[in-house]
Amino acid sequence: MAQFPRRDYSGPPRKSAQSPPPAQPAAPSAWEGQAGWYDQHQGYGGADLYQMVLLPAVLKRLGAKKGQRVLDIGSGQGVLGRALAHLGVDAVGVEASPSLLEAAKTRAGKHETYVLGDARNLGEVLPGQAFDHAAALMVLQDMDPIQPVLAGAARVLPPGGRLVMALTHPCFRQPKRSAWAWDEERRQQYRRIDGYLSPYQTRIATHPGAAPGTAEAAMMTVSTHRPLSAYIEACGQAGLGVVGCDELTNPRRGTKGIRFAAEDLAAKEIPLFLVLTAVRLK
Numbered sequence: 001m002a003q004f005p006r007r008d009y010s011g012p013p014r015k016s017a018q019s020p021p022p023a024q025p026a027a028p029s030a031w032e033g034q035a036g037w038y039d040q041h042q043g044y045g046g047a048d049l050y051q052m053v054l055l056p057a058v059l060k061r062l063g064a065k066k067g068q069r070v071l072d073i074g075s076g077q078g079v080l081g082r083a084l085a086h087l088g089v090d091a092v093g094v095e096a097s098p099s100l101l102e103a104a105k106t107r108a109g110k111h112e113t114y115v116l117g118d119a120r121n122l123g124e125v126l127p128g129q130a131f132d133h134a135a136a137l138m139v140l141q142d143m144d145p146i147q148p149v150l151a152g153a154a155r156v157l158p159p160g161g162r163l164v165m166a167l168t169h170p171c172f173r174q175p176k177r178s179a180w181a182w183d184e185e186r187r188q189q190y191r192r193i194d195g196y197l198s199p200y201q202t203r204i205a206t207h208p209g210a211a212p213g214t215a216e217a218a219m220m221t222v223s224t225h226r227p228l229s230a231y232i233e234a235c236g237q238a239g240l241g242v243v244g245c246d247e248l249t250n251p252r253r254g255t256k257g258i259r260f261a262a263e264d265l266a267a268k269e270i271p272l273f274l275v276l277t278a279v280r281l282k
């Protein structure tokens with residue numbers, strides 16, 4: 001497992017921005033308006049869920065070696081690029097939000113490159129470039145359609161090259177159509193699912209835990225729900241075969257009330273994140 005700095009690691013001092021950010025996002029991104037907040041939230045090494053769950057899982061599945069090149073699709077403020085760079089891997093991020101791109105460049109070390117572009121058009125954004133592996137960390141739900149993203153990723157990979165996709169779990173975490181609930185009779189916490197097969201888009205709170213009335217509580221992004229089959233089919237259409245699947249639970253727990261044991265059991269049993277690993281078939 002990669003040794004990556006823990007949450008109290010503040011990273012090297014930020015460089016001053018090299019150039020002012022271009023005004024226009026390369027694709028519609030609700031993250032542009034909250035780039036400052038997101039950059040602070042992730043910090044240098046990633047928010048706690050990234051450090052505890054997402055980055056270790058994605059780095060393990062990528063299995064990238066020192067000197068290899070990895071494409072980071074929708075790189076945000078560069079949290080994955082920095083983790084890869086710590087391993088001596090050359091990371092190239094493609095990001096639609098100019099402000100997040102600037103945040104990534106400002107924090108970047110020598111193994112990182114960040115490019116403004118629409119990940120649905122990787123051929124134009126990175127003409128003639130090739131990579132050993134690619135990752136899409138918590139981004140495919142922010143992109144629509146995903147077929148061109150996956151097809152573009154497949155084209156820059158060699159046969160056998162991996163694309164690792166981390167998602168909120170589409171089976172258990174449908175935005176606004178799923179929730180934890182309590183069965184009083186059975187004294188069980190369960191996951192209530194109100195919709196699954198039909199794809200939909202909805203605006204969701206960026207930071208659902210934010211205190212009501214704060215600026216954070218008003219921040220919204222657009223999320224696209226697709227059933228699991230849509231991701232696997234889109235991989236197949238792009239010439240990618242799914243070879244790995246990690247279903248990850250949330251290690252965070254609330255305060256220890258009388259339902260704690262039941263809540264803990266459910267939280268350990270029902271995964272809220274999915275990491276799919278696909279390889280280019282030929």
Ligand SMILES: C[S@@+](CC[C@H](N)C(=O)[O-])C[C@H]1O[C@@H](n2cnc3c(N)ncnc32)[C@H](O)[C@@H]1O
Nearest residue numbers: 027029031074075076095096097118119137139
């Ligand atoms: C939830 S953030 C994740 C960012 C980063 N991967 C991380 O894990 O911190 C989703 C990112 O996808 C970017 N994005 C959305 N649509 C995009 C597109 N068509 N092309 C490139 N980036 C896009 C957003 O601007 C945002 O930075």
